[in-house]
Amino acid sequence: MDSFLFLATIYLAAAVIAVPFAARLGLGSVLGYLLAGIVIGPIMGFIGTESQNLQHFAEFGVVMMLFLIGLELDPRALWNMRMRLIGLGGLQVVLTTSVITRIAIWLGQPFTVALTIGLIFSLSSTAIVLQTLNEKKLMQTGGGRSAFSVLLAQDILVIPMLAIIPLLGVSDLKIYGLEHVNESHSFSLVAGLPGWGVTLVTLGAIASVVLAGIFLTRPLFRYIHTANLREMYTAVALLIVIAIAFLMTLVGLSPALGTFLAGVVLANTEFRHELEADVEPFKGLLLGLFFITVGAGISFSTLFADPLLFVGLALSIMMVKGIILFMLGKVFKLKGRDQWLFTLGLAQAGEFGFVLTSFSAQVNVISGEYEDRILLVITLSMLLTPLFFILYDVLSKRMKEATTAPEHDQIDEQSPIIIAGVGRFGQVVNRMVQLAGKKTTVLDHDLGTIEVMRKFGVKGFFGDPTRPELLHAAGLKEAKVLVVAVDDPKAATKLVQLARRERPDLHIIARAHDRIHTYELYRAGANDIVREMFDGSLRAGRYVLENTGLSEFEAAAHEKAFYKLDRYALRETAALWDPGIPVLENKAYMERSNELRIELEAAILQEISDDQQKKQDSEQS
The missing domain is CATH 3.40.50.720 (NAD(P)-binding Rossmann-like Domain)
Incomplete structure (x- = not known):
């Protein structure tokens, strides 16, 4: 209990001090959280390996964030996004994976390792990008909507990636299969089922989320309303998010995608604003905790062993992704600020990269030495992302100054x-x-x-x-x-x-x-x-x-x-x-x-x- 209170005090104090300071400097809250994690972790040593365990808990902030985003979209708006979701998002993942895989092979990596690295770095940070877009009120811009489409497509494609990566470690496939079944059978609805059974159970879980959102939400809120207790609304909001996230993990799907779907279903109900108000504070704190754990997880001993190499790798990855994003922006007719927001905003690696990297090491696709290096490069790219948004702000202001204002109308009538x-x-x-x-x-x-x-x-x-x-x-x-x-x-x-x-x-x-x-x-x-x-x-x-x-x-x-x-x-x-x-x-x-x-x-x-x-x-x- 004492250690928990100590850690809670350290994390909260770091956030309270660092985030307002970063916000005053115009750096944004994300960079403030990351810097807070660096200070209390590698620099001052207040926290150690427990930050990695805490990070899994903090990732639930991403789940809540996607639930809130889903509440802002009705199904019609999601359907209207289908071309950008499939075309823009799908092309970004395929092209980035292909290019980075080719580069890794050129650097001497075997195909299986190179492809895994390509898949890992094709993903961007949903947490950082969406948080920053919301803070800067850029979500409704053309670049913001395009970035959201790509992030949503990436979250969807994480599922087949998790299925492909074990196949790349062919020699350990049987061992992995047995261990996976033994460890997760009691917490899975699809373990041991044939392919058609997994499909049916997965579709059934998705259908149950949709039907529950349509038919059970109103009776549940009416029942809660009879208690006339404000905290019960918060409890039911958390129950909805946590239960759906748990159901998605039971069928092997991303919890974030499940809660996003639930948010879309509930977007047209009268409880939308109530749910937003109840979940928002938890989302903000958990996301902040996630960013602190990312900062605290930076291995400075590995970084200082060859700092130019790791910073160069992070910048190279971001440059490669940036070039691909810039070209895709051209193809999909993004212009000016929107194109630069799309390019600079998505150039980093993401939090799902941590998941894929650890998973790849577990199934012996990559070695433990490569795991540490890849995790460090991912973290550095995320740490550089707020600076890229600052660069976007500078470019945006210059574009505004350089843009010629349209000529005013010729006034052809006068009035008193x-x-x-x-x-x-x-x-x-x-x-x-x-x-x-x-x-x-x-x-x-x-x-x-x-x-x-x-x-x-x-x-x-x-x-x-x-x-x-x-x-x-x-x-x-x-x-x-x-x-x-x-x-x-x-x-x-x-x-x-x-x-x-x-x-x-x-x-x-x-x-x-x-x-x-x-x-x-x-x-x-x-x-x-x-x-x-x-x-x-x-x-x-x-x-x-x-x-x-x-x-x-x-x-x-x-x-x-x-x-x-x-x-x-x-x-x-x-x-x-x-x-x-x-x-x-x-x-x-x-x-x-x-x-x-x-x-x-x-x-x-x-x-x-x-x-x-x-x-x-x-x-x-």
């Missing part, structure tokens, strides 16, 4: 009302004004938004509203009202300043991001400033009051009084706000804010009392 920005805020303003019979000129820098508007019959013009020539073309000199509804606060302030400088008499209505942005817009010259969350919050507060004892009249009076006095307080503090001094360090601002808070409470009570008196007087008269 100009609306700059038609996101969620600007769209509502535009629709309301147009329904009142007023004409508007709509500008937005997002071409996709303008094209969608045109499909719904709403005319808009593409271009950057902060460019003076575009504003003049839209009729700034004759306009009566300018609505500034762009998303970027700095761009909004710049636009207000520009419009006020050009037209001192123009009425400008601006959307503010927060209170500080309100001050900036006020100084820039906006007439009416709408805080994007303020009005909605007022309405929500009124509903709260109506449902906690106040009448509709009293709640409305309270809302009206709060709105009036908050605007007064805003004007008072705007005069004291200084952009060169942080708000908390501006003594005059803070003192006046505290005074206004006290005044506000008293004034609201007085305002409500006056309104009530007026209501009584009007009723009596």
Whole structure:
């Protein structure tokens, strides 16, 4: 018990210290976990061989991650991926295996060993790549979806790889077969069965997962709901994942693939979000633990014996895979950032490589000496992967700078009302004004938004509203009202300043991001400033009051009084706000804010009392 608590303390402390530090440097959480493992393992020696045993447990984080990914996909989306899944993913594995096998033979390895090495290094890291894609919000990009297709195909192909590798050690095939049956018979549903029996049992297991997801999930959650205990939802979510993973191991399939299938089946149910919320924390911790064990497992004695050799091998493998991925990206019409994300993101070896390497050593396809070296190369490639994502970020920014922006539209009509920005805020303003019979000129820098508007019959013009020539073309000199509804606060302030400088008499209505942005817009010259969350919050507060004892009249009076006095307080503090001094360090601002808070409470009570008196007087008269 003491040793467990010691290890738990070491692992958690390393993660808490290293991951935020790496995230602040822009390195990502994965590199932080890997570095934490290196520090507490090879460098400081807090953990030793027990990290290898812990790694098998930590790999369950990959299982949970694929379950969550499955929840994000409905079966129709998975079917739409079939070409990339089979074509892109299958070609990547076949081509990478072939090329690396040829290189290994050229370096003097026998065919069986060379092919095994090719299979091992054809796989990429599902854990690192998907975690990083999610962190950087790149999963929905073309490169992210293509990378996911390849990773899913690789996970599927691990199954036939595990069947092929024992056949490469022909001399030990009979011994392996006997040992495999004796050791795993009590934990297998397919041991000792003929080929057709294995197929039937495997298909039956898959069918049971699908049918249980369709027909048993709802009754199970209704039963759990009667307990009215929050922890029971977490328990049932873990039960679903663990039970399916165990069933898949009983029939010799990948637990990750089984839970992915279950996630897809449950994607269209009403319990999807509940399952996501319950499983997500466990997934994050287990994945972090997995990365720490990978870092802790690096054999620095082997590495330092010939560091140039092992680093060179890792980089060579990544270069070979990168060239193949780049060519496949071209074939499948990936361009620009998507192609580089696909290439750099999948160039490493993966965690299933650990499984195949250990398995190959068990069945005597590769020797123990080669096993250690291959595991070290896999680990180094995984350790280099976050740096490849940083390289992608650098290339992506340069591409953005080098990309020529499309020319803005030629504006062929002008209106007395100009609306700059038609996101969620600007769209509502535009629709309301147009329904009142007023004409508007709509500008937005997002071409996709303008094209969608045109499909719904709403005319808009593409271009950057902060460019003076575009504003003049839209009729700034004759306009009566300018609505500034762009998303970027700095761009909004710049636009207000520009419009006020050009037209001192123009009425400008601006959307503010927060209170500080309100001050900036006020100084820039906006007439009416709408805080994007303020009005909605007022309405929500009124509903709260109506449902906690106040009448509709009293709640409305309270809302009206709060709105009036908050605007007064805003004007008072705007005069004291200084952009060169942080708000908390501006003594005059803070003192006046505290005074206004006290005044506000008293004034609201007085305002409500006056309104009530007026209501009584009007009723009596």
